[in-house]
Amino acid sequence: MRLLIADDDPVSRRLLARTVEEMGHEVIAVQDGLEAWTALQQESIHLVIADWMMPEMDGLELVRRIRATTRDRYVYVILLTSRNERRDVIDGLAAGADDYIVKPFDREELLFRIRSGERVVRLEEALAERNRQLAMMALIDGLTGIGNRRSFDEQFHRTFSQAVRYHNPLSLVMVDIDHFKRYNDSLGHEAGDEALRRVARCLAAGIRASDAVFRYGGEEFVVLLPETDREGAREVARRLVEQVRHEGIPHPENPPRGVVTISAGISTYTPGAIVTENELLKAADDALYRAKREGRDRVVAAALPEPAPA
Amino acid sequence: MHDPTGNCPLDLDEALARAGDDREFLRELVEMFLADVPARLDELRAALDAGDARRVAAAAHGIKGAAANLAAEGVRRVAFDLEMRGRNGELAEAPAVLAALEEEIRGLADWAATF
Numbered sequence: 001m002r003l004l005i006a007d008d009d010p011v012s013r014r015l016l017a018r019t020v021e022e023m024g025h026e027v028i029a030v031q032d033g034l035e036a037w038t039a040l041q042q043e044s045i046h047l048v049i050a051d052w053m054m055p056e057m058d059g060l061e062l063v064r065r066i067r068a069t070t071r072d073r074y075v076y077v078i079l080l081t082s083r084n085e086r087r088d089v090i091d092g093l094a095a096g097a098d099d100y101i102v103k104p105f106d107r108e109e110l111l112f113r114i115r116s117g118e119r120v121v122r123l124e125e126a127l128a129e130r131n132r133q134l135a136m137m138a139l140i141d142g143l144t145g146i147g148n149r150r151s152f153d154e155q156f157h158r159t160f161s162q163a164v165r166y167h168n169p170l171s172l173v174m175v176d177i178d179h180f181k182r183y184n185d186s187l188g189h190e191a192g193d194e195a196l197r198r199v200a201r202c203l204a205a206g207i208r209a210s211d212a213v214f215r216y217g218g219e220e221f222v223v224l225l226p227e228t229d230r231e232g233a234r235e236v237a238r239r240l241v242e243q244v245r246h247e248g249i250p251h252p253e254n255p256p257r258g259v260v261t262i263s264a265g266i267s268t269y270t271p272g273a274i275v276t277e278n279e280l281l282k283a284a285d286d287a288l289y290r291a292k293r294e295g296r297d298r299v300v301a302a303a304l305p306e307p308a309p310a
Numbered sequence: 311m312h313d314p315t316g317n318c319p320l321d322l323d324e325a326l327a328r329a330g331d332d333r334e335f336l337r338e339l340v341e342m343f344l345a346d347v348p349a350r351l352d353e354l355r356a357a358l359d360a361g362d363a364r365r366v367a368a369a370a371h372g373i374k375g376a377a378a379n380l381a382a383e384g385v386r387r388v389a390f391d392l393e394m395r396g397r398n399g400e401l402a403e404a405p406a407v408l409a410a411l412e413e414e415i416r417g418l419a420d421w422a423a424t425f
Contacts, residue, residue: 009372011343011379015328018335053371082375104378107328 001046001118002026006036006062007080008054012103016049019107023114033057037065040075041188046121047076047114051103052092060088060095067096072143072193074124076117080105141215143193144200152214152222159226160269160277167271171233173223174265174284175203175240178296180219182253183260195249195260202247206240222284230268230301237264237299245297254296261297263288267304275304319418324381333425336380340422343376347415350376354392354411358404366404367396373411384414 003020007013008031017027028043030036034056039045048066052059059079066075079092079100089100098120099113132142139151147155156172163170177183177199184192196219203213203221216222223240225233241264249260265288267280275283283302291300320340329336350373357365374389388411395404 009376009379010346011339011376014339014342015379018330022330053368082371082378103375104328104381107330 001121002028002044003114004036004039004043004045004048005029005050006031006033006048006054006059007051008032009051012051012080016105016110019110020049020114023111025114031055033059033062036062040066041190044073045075046073047078047117049078049080049101049114051080052082052088059097060092063092063095063097070194070197071190073128074121076120078113078117141200144197144215146200146204146221147212147214149214149216152216152224155212155214156224156277156281159224160280163226163269163271168227169229169232169271170269170280171225171228171230171236172267172280172284173225173233173237173240174216174267174281174288175221175223175262176264176288176292177219178261178263178292179251179254183251186253195251198247198249199244199260199262202244203240206243207236211236228268229270230266233266233268234299234301237266240264241297241299257297263291263296264299265289265291266299266301268301270304273304280304319382319384319414319421321381321383328379328381337422337425340380340418340425343380343382344415344419344422346376347373351412351415354408357396358401358408361401363396363399363401365396366401367393370396370411382414382418385411385418388414 003025005013005016005020005027007016013029013031017029020027028039030039032055036048036050037057050059050062063077063079066077077097079097080103081089081092081100082103092100098117101110101113139147141148160170180192183195200215200221203223207213207223210226212224214222223236225236228236241262244262245257245259247260250258251260252258254261265284265286267283267287269275269280283304287300287302291298294300325336326333329339350369354366354369357369370389370393374386374393377385377389388407392404392407392411395401395407
């Protein structure tokens with residue numbers, strides 16, 4: 001496993017690191033809570049051993065932050081506490097620590113507590129793997145929890161056929177996160193995944209009950225709007241763009257707003273028009289491309305063949 | 311290696327057990343402690359001069375914890391005394407206790423030189 005050790009006392013840090021390395025694990029050792037938090041953003045860490053009293057951010061606050069953030073794997077946390085603070089152990093466990101060990105720690109005890117942690121970590125990994133397999137077979141995108149590409153393809157086909165049959169309009173909104181590659185590159189993949197989750201939640205919250213949003217690609221989403229014409233789609237799309245902007249996820253590499261924004265391309269099937277599913281998709285994609293070209297953080301609607309006047 | 315007066319600053323058996331029975335490693339740890347402690351003592355003095363009881367407690371707590379890792383009972387005990395005075399806001403006798411702490415640490419440094 002890869003372990004993070006956070007302790008401001010160099011002797012304690014060294015002792016912990018040595019014990020952990022002798023167990024065959026990889027160690028990252030830091031001296032305060034803030035360094036610990038930074039390391040957690042940048043590395044994939046299985047288990048944390050953190051001292052309670054540390055500068056910048058104490059062990060308790062560190063645990064709270066870890067538990068408040070969704071990560072792609074579970075982080076097992078052991079808090080180091082001295083005898084005086086024993087009554088605070090409840091606070092530590094309540095904040096989400098998995099275990100505690102009293103300082104000065106006993107080597108053998110530490111060894112076995114880390115082993116317990118390892119069991120939990122391995123169990124969680126097996127569970128996550130099983131879930132990934134299930135997600136592949138299912139119609140849900142594992143990361144964001146919304147419909148996946150296969151699910152979209154099926155629903156689009158069905159909804160489009162119905163629209164044609166019952167002479168209803170149908171719109172698509174193709175959504176893409178602006179400068180997402182830059183976001184991932186500068187803030188790391190954990191942060192990128194969290195941004196994807198937040199944007200997905202935003203989009204899902206911004207649509208109506210009869211609509212559906214799917215993850216279409218890496219940083220691309222598609223919204224299906226049955227019985228919605230171009231104007232209606234524009235309204236929905238504008239609202240989504242605003243909501244994502246309003247979410248205020250910091251993105252320094254996305255000027256001018258400096259927060260995560262999306263671009264959206266709309267295409268609409270108007271009853272009677274001669275257009276295929278693929279053409280509708282392509283039109284939305286082209287409109288999305290134009291939205292990017294014209295400055296991002298905006299909506300562009302495709303001009304599609306209108307039906308000939310009756 | 312207990313000195314003739316029987317006043318060893320470290321419980322050697324326990325210290326070695328903590329260091330995985332590796333004398334070299336224990337030596338390294340003691341050196342680390344001795345290199346790190348002057349800054350902690352400076353902080354303690356500054357806190358005492360400022361009459362800041364909580365700061366005194368925090369600084370003493372740190373030294374106590376560090377000493378406990380090495381089974382340096384003398385240092386640990388005095389640091390704990392100072393910590394409790396800080397926690398209870400009783401700094402009147404603290405300067406004398408600080409002097410005693412510095413004495414214990416000097417004793418540890420002397421012992422380390424021959425270890």
